[in-house]
Amino acid sequence: MQTNTEDRSKRYINPYFGGVLLGLLLLFTIFITGRGLGASGAVKSSVVATVDRVAPSYAVKQDYLKKFISDTQRPMNNWLVFETIGIFAGAFLSGLFAGRVKKFRVEHSPKITPKTRLIYATLGGMLFGIGSQFGRGCTSGAALSGTATMATAGFLAMILIFGSGYMFAYFFRKLWI
Amino acid sequence: MGPLIANGYIDPAWNNVIALLVGIAFGYILEASGFSSSRKLAGVFYGYDFVVLRVFMTAVMVAMVGLVYFNYMGWIDLSQIFILPTYMTSVIVGGVIMGLGFVMGGFCPGTSFTGVAVGKLDALFFSIGLYLGIFIFSLAFPWLEKIYYGGDLGPITLMESLGISRGLFTFLFVLATLGAFWVASMVKKRVKDIEI
Amino acid sequence: MNKTYFFLIVIVVLLGAGALFIPEERFTEELPPDQLFLKMNDPSRFVTTDQVARAIIDGDPNILIVDTRSADQYEAFNLPGSVNIPLEELIDSTGNIDERWEDYLGIEGMYIAFYSNGDVCADQAWVLCTRLGINDLFVMRGGLNRWVETILKPSPPEQTAPGEEFALYDFRKGASMYFGGGGAIEVEEQSAVPVTPVRKKKKQVISGGC
Numbered sequence: 084m085q086t087n088t089e090d091r092s093k094r095y096i097n098p099y100f101g102g103v104l105l106g107l108l109l110l111f112t113i114f115i116t117g118r119g120l121g122a123s124g125a126v127k128s129s130v131v132a133t134v135d136r137v138a139p140s141y142a143v144k145q146d147y148l149k150k151f152i153s154d155t156q157r158p159m160n161n162w163l164v165f166e167t168i169g170i171f172a173g174a175f176l177s178g179l180f181a182g183r184v185k186k187f188r189v190e191h192s193p194k195i196t197p198k199t200r201l202i203y204a205t206l207g208g209m210l211f212g213i214g215s216q217f218g219r220g221c222t223s224g225a226a227l228s229g230t231a232t233m234a235t236a237g238f239l240a241m242i243l244i245f246g247s248g249y250m251f252a253y254f255f256r257k258l259w260i
Numbered sequence: 261m262g263p264l265i266a267n268g269y270i271d272p273a274w275n276n277v278i279a280l281l282v283g284i285a286f287g288y289i290l291e292a293s294g295f296s297s298s299r300k301l302a303g304v305f306y307g308y309d310f311v312v313l314r315v316f317m318t319a320v321m322v323a324m325v326g327l328v329y330f331n332y333m334g335w336i337d338l339s340q341i342f343i344l345p346t347y348m349t350s351v352i353v354g355g356v357i358m359g360l361g362f363v364m365g366g367f368c369p370g371t372s373f374t375g376v377a378v379g380k381l382d383a384l385f386f387s388i389g390l391y392l393g394i395f396i397f398s399l400a401f402p403w404l405e406k407i408y409y410g411g412d413l414g415p416i417t418l419m420e421s422l423g424i425s426r427g428l429f430t431f432l433f434v435l436a437t438l439g440a441f442w443v444a445s446m447v448k449k450r451v452k453d454i455e456i
Numbered sequence: 457m458n459k460t461y462f463f464l465i466v467i468v469v470l471l472g473a474g475a476l477f478i479p480e481e482r483f484t485e486e487l488p489p490d491q492l493f494l495k496m497n498d499p500s501r502f503v504t505t506d507q508v509a510r511a512i513i514d515g516d517p518n519i520l521i522v523d524t525r526s527a528d529q530y531e532a533f534n535l536p537g538s539v540n541i542p543l544e545e546l547i548d549s550t551g552n553i554d555e556r557w558e559d560y561l562g563i564e565g566m567y568i569a570f571y572s573n574g575d576v577c578a579d580q581a582w583v584l585c586t587r588l589g590i591n592d593l594f595v596m597r598g599g600l601n602r603w604v605e606t607i608l609k610p611s612p613p614e615q616t617a618p619g620e621e622f623a624l625y626d627f628r629k630g631a632s633m634y635f636g637g638g639g640a641i642e643v644e645e646q647s648a649v650p651v652t653p654v655r656k657k658k659k660q661v662i663s664g665g666c
Contacts, residue, residue: 093456095292095293095294095311096292096293098293098294098310098311098314098315098318099314099315099318099461099464101289101292101293101314101315101318102293102314102315102316102317102318102319102321102322103318103319103322104289105286105289105290105293105315105318105319105322106318106319106320106321106322106323106326107322107323107326108282108285108286108289109319109322109323110322110323110326110327110330111282112282113262113263113323113327113336113341114262114263114264114330114335114336115262115263115264115265115270115278116263116264116265116266116275116278116279116282117262117263117265117266117340117341117342118263118341118342119342120282120286120370122368122369122370122373123369123390123394126369126387126390126391126394127394129391130391130394130395130398134395134398145398145401146401146402146405147397147398147401148398160276162275162276162279163279164279165276165279165280165283166279166280166282166283166286167283167373168280168283169279169280169281169282169283169284169285169286169287170283170284170286170287170290170370170373170374170377171283171287171373171374171376171377172280172283172284172287172377173283173284173285173286173287173288173289173290173291173374174287174288174290174291174296174373174374174375174377174378175287175377175378176284176287176288177287177288177289177291177292177374178291178296178374178377178378178379181291181292183291183296183378184377184378184379185378185379186379187379187380187381187384188379188380188381189380189381189382190297190298190299190380190382191299191382192299197381200382201381201382201385203364203365203366204298204364204365204366204367204382204383204385204386204389205365205385205386205388205389205392206361206364206365206389207360207361207362207363207364207365207366207367207386207389208361208365208367208372208385208386208387208388208389208390208391208392208393209361209389209390209392209393209396210357210358210360210361210364210365210389210393211357211358211361211362211365211367211368211369211386211389211390211393212361212389212390212391212392212393212394212395212396212397213357213361213393213394213396213397214353214354214355214356214357214358214359214360214361214393215354215358215369215390215393215394216354216394216397216398216408217350217351217353217354217357217397217404217407217408218350218351218354218355218358219344219345219347219350219351219354220344221358221368221369221370222316222358222362222368222369222370222371223286223368223369223370224344225344225351226316227316227319227320228344229344230320230324231319231320231323231324231327232327232341232342232343232344232417233324233343233417233418233419233426233429234343234344234345234346234415234416234417234418235346235413235416235417235418235420235421236344236345236346236347236351237344238418239346239348239351239352239355240351240354240355240358241320242355243351243352243354243355243356243358243359244355244358244359244362244368245304245359246355246359247355247356247357247358247359247360248304248305248359248360248362248363249305249359250359251359251360251363251364252305252306252363255363255364256306258302258364258366259299259302259303259305259306259366260306260308260454321468321472325468325471325472325475328475328478329471329474329475329478331478332478332479426475427475427476427477427478428476430472430475430476431472431473431475431476433472434468434469434471434472435469435472438465438468438469
């Protein structure tokens with residue numbers, strides 16, 4: 084029985100089928116809202132909201148954060164924040180049906196310790212956070228939606244993210260293989 | 261007709277509800293495709309798992325082709341959709357940094373959220389890293405401002421940048437995508453599988 | 457290769473190749489010909505000179521009066537508060553409303569009355585704009601010719617005419633004075649009503665990105 088659930092949790096949908104579904108979702112989203120999908124924007128909103136709560140006087144004059152603070156709307160009342168809440172819910176549902184939701188664990192290559200993995204995950208997250216601000220979007224906001232809507236910035240972001248990934252892949256191969 | 265909200269077919273009050281529903285579908289598709297696993301994601305860089313390439317490129321292709329037909333049918337006004345503005349310096353710096361972050365962290369923001377949802381600690385740490393990264397960026401913004409606003413070209417599209425029509429680019433993109441899938445399947449055969 | 461994948465590849469390539477042959481038109485919401493025909497035969501698309509005069513005198517903010525004659529003719533004489541959109545320049549080379557007029561036409565809750573010397577130019581402007589999906593358009597029946605006959609130089613009704621005609625005549629006499637036509641009192645050549653057309657709000661800009 085144990086092996087049975089183990090197998091089930093490794094069963095993913097066909098990647099091309101997943102891609103078609105994702106593409107249709109993206110098309111549908113653009114059709115309804117005029118904008119694509121996104122993810123890192125929600126984290127940015129929560130940074131803005133935190134600073135706004137902890138040090139409001141700093142937030143309104145901080146050069147970067149003040150761009151995202153308005154008198155009429157609270158920082159967390161944002162399209163992307165709601166979308167991201169949905170991402171959590173949807174992923175949880177999918178994981179639940181496929182038997183992938185388990186208690187917290189670290190997924191890592193057998194050659195590295197969980198601690199190494201966590202350190203690199205945090206570092207990678209920090210870099211991605213900084214990069215997503217320069218790119219004005221992450222893989223979903225800039226690369227995926229941007230390329231689909233033919234924005235030059237989106238296409239460049241897609242090429243550069245994967246290009247630089249391949250470029251640096253050699254140096255971090257111990258982490259994965 | 262479309263975009264429906266901007267043209268008043270749907271009341272803007274529904275915006276957040278739609279966002280939530282879109283997010284649920286987005287998260288479900290990502291997780292079901294296996295994007296909650298960093299080792300599957302990183303496989304694209306080492307040739308042992310091309311799920312990222314397949315899902316991502318197929319999605320872009322479907323949406324791109326779909327928009328061409330939607331425009332033709334008069335269902336969507338392409339002049340009204342959001343076009344990401346191009347800041348050349350900024351997007352190059354950002355893209356390179358994101359690529360480095362991808363190969364180090366094994367996630368991108370959206371996928372890390374799906375990882376957190378199924379209980380991956382590394383995904384949680386990646387998300388915390390994201391938060392810290394954006395916080396650091398905003399603190400350092402006075403020094404980064406030059407790069408952030410560098411090479412401003414406005415919201416230009418690939419048609420303007422390359423001087424070709426939307427249809428031609430879409431067709432070339434479809435061919436390039438199919439080519440990439442073929443190359444990926446060739447590479448996958450040579451690289452030895454690893455147990456994820 | 458798997459049969460399903462081969463099939464899918466063919467579909468995708470065909471769809472992609474289809475994109476090559478699709479004209480990249482600017483999006484327009486055209487009115488289908490049958491509906492246009494119905495609208496053209498609806499007499500309520502005409503307004504009388506009296507209704508236009510009353511709207512100008514009342515300063516009705518929901519009515520925009522559009523002069524479809526050439527700029528020279530507009531300079532020589534126009535109705536107070538009217539905007540000049542020459543018929544020849546109404547449509548640009550792509551077959552859409554010229555950018556210069558986009559701010560005036562198609563405003564939600566705004567009624568537009570076209571006029572010219574007679575009915576012809578105003579009627580053409582009405583058909584063109586209606587075909588392009590703009591609502592709430594009207595034509596001032598009889599044009600400026602009737603304007604002069606009825607508003608600027610009204611003739612008194614017959615003695616035996618019903619009372620409404622006398623009321624109308626009284627109104628026209630007043631309007632005649634207001635517009636500085638052949639009335640007894642000379643008023644300023646141009647009306648004091650300032651031209652402040654309501655401009656259309658710019659299309660809602662969608663913000664986005666991460």
